Amino acid sequence: xxxxxxxxxxxxxxxxxxxxxxxxxxxxxxxxxxxxxxxxxxxxxxxxxxxxxxxxxxxxxxxxxxxxxxxxxxxxxxxxxxxxxxxxxxxxxxxxxxxxxxxxxxxxxxxxxxxxxxxxxxxxxxxxxxxxxxxxxxxxxxxxxxxxxxxxxxxxxxxxxxxxxxxxxxxxxxxxxxxxxxxxxxxxxxxxxxxxxxxxxxxxxxxxxxxxxxxxxxxxxxxxxxxxxxxxxxxxxxxxxxxxxxxxxxxxxxxxxxxxxxxxxxxxxxxxxxxxxxxxxxxxxxxxxxxxxxxxxxxxxxxxxxxxxxxxxxxxxxxxxxxxxxxxxxxxxxxxxxxxxxxxxxxxxxxxxxxxxxxxxxxxxxxxxxxxxxxxxxxxxxxxxxxxxxxxxxxxxxxxxxxxxxxxxxxxxxxxxxxxxxxxxxxxxxxxxxxxxxxxxxxxxxxxxxxxxxxxxxxxxxxxxxxxxxxxxxxxxxxxxxxxxxxxxxxxxxxxxxxxxxxxxxxxxxxxxxxxxxxxxxxxxxxxxxxxxxxxxxxxxxxxxxxxxxxxxxxxxxxxxxxxxxxxxxxxxxxxxxxxxxxxxxxxxxxxxxxxxxxxxxxxxxxxxxxxxxxxxxxxxxxxxxxxxxxxxxxxxxxxxxxxxxxxxxxxxxxxxxxxxxxxxxxxxxxxxxxxxxxxxxxxxxxxx
Numbered sequence: 001x002x003x004x005x006x007x008x009x010x011x012x013x014x015x016x017x018x019x020x021x022x023x024x025x026x027x028x029x030x031x032x033x034x035x036x037x038x039x040x041x042x043x044x045x046x047x048x049x050x051x052x053x054x055x056x057x058x059x060x061x062x063x064x065x066x067x068x069x070x071x072x073x074x075x076x077x078x079x080x081x082x083x084x085x086x087x088x089x090x091x092x093x094x095x096x097x098x099x100x101x102x103x104x105x106x107x108x109x110x111x112x113x114x115x116x117x118x119x120x121x122x123x124x125x126x127x128x129x130x131x132x133x134x135x136x137x138x139x140x141x142x143x144x145x146x147x148x149x150x151x152x153x154x155x156x157x158x159x160x161x162x163x164x165x166x167x168x169x170x171x172x173x174x175x176x177x178x179x180x181x182x183x184x185x186x187x188x189x190x191x192x193x194x195x196x197x198x199x200x201x202x203x204x205x206x207x208x209x210x211x212x213x214x215x216x217x218x219x220x221x222x223x224x225x226x227x228x229x230x231x232x233x234x235x236x237x238x239x240x241x242x243x244x245x246x247x248x249x250x251x252x253x254x255x256x257x258x259x260x261x262x263x264x265x266x267x268x269x270x271x272x273x274x275x276x277x278x279x280x281x282x283x284x285x286x287x288x289x290x291x292x293x294x295x296x297x298x299x300x301x302x303x304x305x306x307x308x309x310x311x312x313x314x315x316x317x318x319x320x321x322x323x324x325x326x327x328x329x330x331x332x333x334x335x336x337x338x339x340x341x342x343x344x345x346x347x348x349x350x351x352x353x354x355x356x357x358x359x360x361x362x363x364x365x366x367x368x369x370x371x372x373x374x375x376x377x378x379x380x381x382x383x384x385x386x387x388x389x390x391x392x393x394x395x396x397x398x399x400x401x402x403x404x405x406x407x408x409x410x411x412x413x414x415x416x417x418x419x420x421x422x423x424x425x426x427x428x429x430x431x432x433x434x435x436x437x438x439x440x441x442x443x444x445x446x447x448x449x450x451x452x453x454x455x456x457x458x459x460x461x462x463x464x465x466x467x468x469x470x471x472x473x474x475x476x477x478x479x480x481x482x483x484x485x486x487x488x489x490x491x492x493x494x495x496x497x498x499x500x501x502x503x504x505x506x507x508x509x510x511x512x513x514x515x516x517x518x519x520x521x522x523x524x525x526x527x528x529x530x531x532x533x534x535x536x537x538x539x540x541x542x543x544x545x546x547x548x549x550x551x552x553x554x555x556x557x558x559x560x561x562x563x564x565x566x567x568x569x570x571x572x573x574x575x576x577x578x579x580x581x582x583x584x585x586x587x588x589x590x591x592x593x594x595x596x597x598x599x600x601x602x603x604x605x606x607x608x609x610x611x612x613x614x615x616x617x618x619x620x621x622x623x624x625x626x627x628x629x630x631x632x633x634x635x636x637x638x639x640x641x642x643x644x645x646x647x648x649x650x651x652x653x654x655x656x657x658x659x660x661x662x663x664x665x666x667x668x669x670x671x672x673x674x675x676x677x678x679x680x681x682x683x684x685x686x687x688x689x
Contacts, residue, residue, distance in 0.1 A: 030056070141273075325356060552570055
């Protein structure tokens, strides 16, 4: 809203400079975008008006604020002789020149119109100048009058060439199916049945509250029909958005105009018409107002004002502020009864009145003080330190945190769910676009897309993780951590060759997370439609499935934008199923072993489908209770080829035996070794090589 200071002075005789006015209103809640000084000494203040203050999309609205801020009287529009803002005396009734039929009082609760005879003239310079500094281009006297009233009083108006109105009538109705209209911008627009139109006896002549039609544009006419109305805000907002047509009128109507301003605006327009010699009124004003609305009354408690603001405001100051803002104030035993005019659509509760008093009394008068502590602070959310711990672990592993959208496209969501679980995906009822129409059931779609984005921009090594919420119809909102990894797990270095990340890197990251949270994970083969068979596993902790790890199917990776040859390893854990870190968890240490360890290597041939995790479990179970305690079991070689059957594999395991209280003998170690070998032969039909 570009506000001319000289125009404001028609209402309130403020002597302050434009910069001073801007500063004073700035601390009263109005954002000032800029102040421009003009050659004639006038100044223009550019305000960013919030959506809840449609009354301040006018000179009169800001005049009230300025009068209150400077404690000055305001001159309201009046029929009195010599009034700075004059109104024409009028009567209401039926006109012989124009018939107005209000067919839809729901979308248009009030519609007023008047017929005027045109006298050829030009727009005076003072009016054209004020419109131009307000950002509106002068067009013709009658159009300029409607725009002048729009900026001055905040009430949109429209002028029809009456000669173009079939049957000399205006019908306020909904559009009929298939109707079209060419608007003033020369574009033909197709109308929907829920849009309001202003029609004559045959066709629409304007889109109600948005823009007029080209067929009834005022140009060289002898009589015009003025329109001044109130339209339902939701209807105007919906129509404007659907047509992609935003105007000065629609921006006011969709926020909520003053239902009691249409006749006042007509009086002002007629007074301006007479002032510049552009014509005269013919007959009475037609006012269709089937269900009149009056102002609302709010009870305003003195104690509540002091409690909420934190300071005492004298009663006379409260009376002054609310009265100068245009409200009617009556003293009550415990405060005030306040009548809120219809132009203040933002004042609906007692707290709104408290805000008005606070704005103009001055929030800067509040003394700095800490709020009183009435109860102990709540315990911190234990999930926060858990997430921080997981972040530290993954950052130490070499991964970078990513933050992706919780809204994703349906195709991406369904690609990363298990077979038979597509029905658990949560769709969004009113998506911003097709790319954001689903709540993510997994963190993996966003991470894989981020990896693909980095790869398309020349980044070869990408290691990402994310901690965030997932959503399904079965589990609701849950929290998880996801990993996506491709390229090399370590930076290139002259000391050795680089390698590509593999399954065991992703598995190792999962093991680090679980170890930090105090659980021992177990991995078992698993099949998922978005992971490659044979390189996919389910993560088990405390006999509960807590996540997955594996290689993304190349076809899915390619569909998400990654090169088909890339190997993207992913993992995802349900943090809600893992234990929270214990703040009182004691760190323990133990002395270094005093007695030497004994290492034995064991090579066995087993079925190639046998998971190493099962072999490890058999070895550890057999090692318990042996003469030589087993302290470590490490796989160091895997061989398939000559000398090994096609359906078998040779694996080599390094077994470490050590006792905390004695030196082991060869007999002790051999007894434990034989015990382990026997268990492998018995359980898995292993053959020692």
